[in-house]
Amino acid sequence: MAWIEVQNLRKRFGAQAVLDGVNFRVESGEALAIIGRSGCGKSVLLKHLIGLLQPDTGSVQVDGENLARMNERALLQVRRKFGMLFQSAALFDSLSVAENVGFVLLRERKLSPPEIAHRVAEVLELVELGGTEGQMPAELSGGMKKRVGLARALIYRPQIVLYDEPTTGLDPVVSDSIDQLIARVCAQLKVTSVVVTHDMRTVRRVTQRVLLLHQGRIYASGTPVEFFASADPLVNRFVHGIADPKEVAL
Amino acid sequence: MKAETKSWLRHPLEGLGRYALLCMEILRSLLGQRPRLPDLVYQLYFIGVKSQSVVLVTGAFTGMVLCAQTFFQFHKVAMDTATLAVVSVSLGSELGPVLTSLMVAGRVGAAMAAELGTMRVTEQIDALRTLATHPVDYLVVPRVLATVIALPLLTAEAICIGILAAYVVGVFLLGIDPAYSWHNMLRYTDWRDILIGFMKATIFGAVVATVSCYKGMNCRQGAEGVGRATTEAMVYASITILMSNFFLTMFLNRLFYGLD
Numbered sequence: 001m002a003w004i005e006v007q008n009l010r011k012r013f014g015a016q017a018v019l020d021g022v023n024f025r026v027e028s029g030e031a032l033a034i035i036g037r038s039g040c041g042k043s044v045l046l047k048h049l050i051g052l053l054q055p056d057t058g059s060v061q062v063d064g065e066n067l068a069r070m071n072e073r074a075l076l077q078v079r080r081k082f083g084m085l086f087q088s089a090a091l092f093d094s095l096s097v098a099e100n101v102g103f104v105l106l107r108e109r110k111l112s113p114p115e116i117a118h119r120v121a122e123v124l125e126l127v128e129l130g131g132t133e134g135q136m137p138a139e140l141s142g143g144m145k146k147r148v149g150l151a152r153a154l155i156y157r158p159q160i161v162l163y164d165e166p167t168t169g170l171d172p173v174v175s176d177s178i179d180q181l182i183a184r185v186c187a188q189l190k191v192t193s194v195v196v197t198h199d200m201r202t203v204r205r206v207t208q209r210v211l212l213l214h215q216g217r218i219y220a221s222g223t224p225v226e227f228f229a230s231a232d233p234l235v236n237r238f239v240h241g242i243a244d245p246k247e248v249a250l
Numbered sequence: 251m252k253a254e255t256k257s258w259l260r261h262p263l264e265g266l267g268r269y270a271l272l273c274m275e276i277l278r279s280l281l282g283q284r285p286r287l288p289d290l291v292y293q294l295y296f297i298g299v300k301s302q303s304v305v306l307v308t309g310a311f312t313g314m315v316l317c318a319q320t321f322f323q324f325h326k327v328a329m330d331t332a333t334l335a336v337v338s339v340s341l342g343s344e345l346g347p348v349l350t351s352l353m354v355a356g357r358v359g360a361a362m363a364a365e366l367g368t369m370r371v372t373e374q375i376d377a378l379r380t381l382a383t384h385p386v387d388y389l390v391v392p393r394v395l396a397t398v399i400a401l402p403l404l405t406a407e408a409i410c411i412g413i414l415a416a417y418v419v420g421v422f423l424l425g426i427d428p429a430y431s432w433h434n435m436l437r438y439t440d441w442r443d444i445l446i447g448f449m450k451a452t453i454f455g456a457v458v459a460t461v462s463c464y465k466g467m468n469c470r471q472g473a474e475g476v477g478r479a480t481t482e483a484m485v486y487a488s489i490t491i492l493m494s495n496f497f498l499t500m501f502l503n504r505l506f507y508g509l510d
Binding site: 047050052072073075076077079080082083084086087088090091092093103104107152153 | 275286369372373374376377378379380381382383384388
């Protein structure tokens with residue numbers, strides 16, 4: 001059964017049509033990559049999956065519920081199934097690492113403070129940041145921030161994790177460690193994953209299926225192996241990072 | 251030209267609509283759940299305790315100036331001992347709440363808009379939403395409640411220090427008779443003047459917090475967006491206070507003193 005089903009999704013910002021009839025499904029337990037050039041609407045699409053943006057037309061069904069018809073308070077309940085890692089990590093800069101990671105548990109007040117501290121330490125160990133509980137986000141490097149962001153997304157054991165450009169702005173070594181971490185999270189926790197990226201190494205190492213977003217639509221779909229072997233000029237250029245000769249001439 | 255006119259009309263109307271929706275969401279949150287005490291206490295500290303120096307200086311010097319000006323006019327008609335009564339009524343029902351609210355709008359409103367605006371442009375508000383937390387519950391309601399509680403208390407402080415400063419200036423600097431002045435002040439200051447002042451301060455508190463939170467939550471991207479939201483929060487809150495003060499004065503005086 002499809003965990004997420006996107007049907008004929010359209011979104012405009014002013015005169016610009018960012019998404020122009022997007023259709024795809026995400027199956028339970030799979031790791032899906034959405035790739036595309038900068039500014040093509042990947043992050044906009046990802047935000048629709050969790051209800052941070054509402055479509056102009058079309059629908060986003062999550063576990064059988066249509067997000068497009070829900071108000072913000074109803075969406076809060078659906079979002080408990082999700083964890084999301086933001087491009088900038090989006091840590092709360094006035095809270096410590098422990099307070100960031102344990103945010104949801106601290107707000108719910110269902111667990112005692114020692115139990116929350118234990119869960120925070122456990123999930124920080126998972127992202128290899130044990131012992132950083134007392135640090136503030138400003139004291140962390142870019143890679144560490146992403147790990148804390150992921151720990152925050154994982155602490156309440158979501159069924160699906162969304163990654164918005166997880167390796168953007170990181171050096172190759174740190175990017176590699178983040179890729180390994182995402183792959184480990186997918187394998188260990190058996191969560192459904194949707195990764196928005198333009199880093200083909202992340203695609204190859206982490207995901208099982210790839211969608212290429214181009215001009216507001218899904219242009220191509222397939223496995224990473226099929227994408228790397230594709231003879232389609234657009235797919236080929238994107239996968240191998242080759243600029244369009246027409247654009248170079250301009 | 252037609253399109254320009256439409257957008258000239260549409261943007262303010264859209265803004266008013268979004269502001270009304272935010273106010274409705276605040277009410278829904280207040281009715282639906284109890285805000286967390288630590289969040290409220292922190293905001294009370296930031297808005298109430300940290301604003302005291304500004305408010306006390308404002309109250310003191312306003313009282314002193316008002317006393318001196320009133321005395322210079324009243325002295326011409328030998329009504330020196332009515333000076334403190336004028337100061338008390340003016341501070342209690344008008345200058346106390348208005349000036350305190352304007353100072354709080356400048357200090358706290360701008361800070362609220364900047365903080366929420368920065369959270370918005372760095373996706374922290376989106377992060378809150380993904381963590382199943384309504385931004386209005388977590389960010390807006392504690393600020394609105396704290397401002398609504400703190401502003402009447404700050405106003406009371408400003409009125410008290412203003413009257414005290416006026417008494418010192420009037421008695422020790424201008425030589426007004428202390429006993430008659432004090433007696434006239436108590437005689438001509440009605441409890442309704444003070445109640446009107448506190449009611450205004452409560453309403454202005456809600457105005458400062460909701461306008462500032464609205465501007466912060468809806469700010470545009472980038473540093474320019476945050477800067478603009480901060481300025482607009484202060485300007486719009488101040489203008490709303492000054493304009494609504496007139497209508498509140500008319501309404502509350504008719505309500506408490508009758509139509510005559």
